[in-house]
Amino acid sequence: MTQLILASSSPRRKELLKLLQQPFDVIAAEVDERMDQFSSPEETVMNLARKKAKAVAKDYHNSYVIGADTIVTIGNEILGKPRNAQEAKNMLNSLSGKTHTVYTGTAILHEEQQELFVGKADVTFWELSDEEIDRYIQSGEPFDKAGGYAIQGYGALFVKKIHGDYYSVVGFPIGKVYRVLKKMGYPFKNEKN
Ligand SMILES: Cc1cn([C@H]2C[C@H](O)[C@@H](COP(=O)(O)OP(=O)(O)OP(=O)(O)O)O2)c(=O)[nH]c1=O
Numbered sequence: 001m002t003q004l005i006l007a008s009s010s011p012r013r014k015e016l017l018k019l020l021q022q023p024f025d026v027i028a029a030e031v032d033e034r035m036d037q038f039s040s041p042e043e044t045v046m047n048l049a050r051k052k053a054k055a056v057a058k059d060y061h062n063s064y065v066i067g068a069d070t071i072v073t074i075g076n077e078i079l080g081k082p083r084n085a086q087e088a089k090n091m092l093n094s095l096s097g098k099t100h101t102v103y104t105g106t107a108i109l110h111e112e113q114q115e116l117f118v119g120k121a122d123v124t125f126w127e128l129s130d131e132e133i134d135r136y137i138q139s140g141e142p143f144d145k146a147g148g149y150a151i152q153g154y155g156a157l158f159v160k161k162i163h164g165d166y167y168s169v170v171g172f173p174i175g176k177v178y179r180v181l182k183k184m185g186y187p188f189k190n191e192k193n
Contacts, residue, residue, distance in 0.1 A: 048105060065109045069102045079146060088142065089137060097125060097127040101122050102120055104172065115183075
């Protein structure tokens with residue numbers, strides 16, 4: 001087992017963590033994400049990120065374990081991942097022509113150390129037609145994404161403006177992860193993954 005563990009099943013998070021050029025393992029955390037609605041979006045994503053990291057860290061005591069969680073908010077509503085086409089359609093309709101916020105909470109645990117942080121961005125969508133939304137849903141892209149879209153995929157066509165951290169929209173603020181790992185004393189090696 002390497003010293004660095006990504007407690008996530010997200011292929012995007014895995015791709016972004018490779019940018020560190022350090023060896024790491026991926027161990028998906030099994031946690032119930034439904035019950036955790038905290039007082040603010042920031043608290044919600046940080047608590048879920050910690051829960052994911054903790055679920056894995058309990059078995060790997062010497063490792064640096066990273067968990068993350070992403071949600072989208074529009075008005076007072078929190079959008080997670082759509083469970084079916086109708087939910088995806090509703091989500092994309094509510095995002096059309098408006099500005100929403102994407103929050104990614106990240107937790108890094110190492111022995112007694114715990115670092116929690118949130119990255120966010122405001123994303124403004126163009127007005128979307130029913131036809132555009134239907135075609136997008138048929139691509140399959142919305143289903144494993146918070147808010148029902150991927151800024152790094154076909155969802156890019158919907159984005160008019162972004163203000164904030166792009167990588168928090170994709171679901172992993174890798175620049176901050178790198179800095180926090182350094183601060184925590186992670187022993188970076190000069191070798192490729
Ligand atoms: C808004 C948006 C979200 N997403 C993704 C990032 C996350 O993978 C996903 C939100 O779901 P999460 O519950 O944060 O993560 P996950 O279920 O994919 O993986 P795990 O819990 O095992 O770590 O939405 C994008 O890829 N692009 C986007 O533009």
